[in-house]
Amino acid sequence: MATIKYKVIKCDECNHEFKLKPKIMKVKTINNQINGESVDRHYFLCPKCKHRYVVMYQDQKIKDNLKSMELIRQKASELKVNDIRYERLALEHNKLKQQNLNQSRAYKRVYGS
Template sequence: MATVKHQIVDCDECKHKFKLKPSILKTEKVGEEVERTYFKCPKCKHKFIVVYKDKEFNNNLIEIDNIRKKATKVSANNKDLKELINLQNKLHERNLEISGMYKKIYGA
């Protein structure tokens, strides 16, 4: 059985080091259709925002997953592969914009 390695995080507030495990990630609704994913330092409870998501963000994630599946069926030298990569990058950039917009509204 493979061992899963978790990222080690240093708390900005108390400098406590801890593993970022999926079990400490929490999601809360902050707007009509906006969710915030975050985690807290287990020692001082300082809150770290990971991402904000809305319907468009989630639809983009689904499309990115579909693009990855299509890309595995295309040869590396194919023009279609470059187009798929460009589309994936655009969707990723859009999701960064969406999350950044909500960070300005709801806080980082």
């Protein structure tokens, strides 16, 4: 059986080191002040001092983009790297990824990081 290695995090506030395991990840749904839709804040807390670390924000558009990105990955896995269709898929994947990063940054400016 394979051993899972979790990323070790050092808290910026109290210097406590802890493993970033899935069970400490939290999601809070907040009302989007920009367009009224709900936004999910994905975050974790330092187990010692409770300092909050926001990993990302997700709205429906970001979720839809993630689904599209997964479909692109599946299609690309069937192609050779030097295939022009692979290059087009890679460009589309990167475009969606950048849209998600930009939107998440905008939410971080509004709701905090």
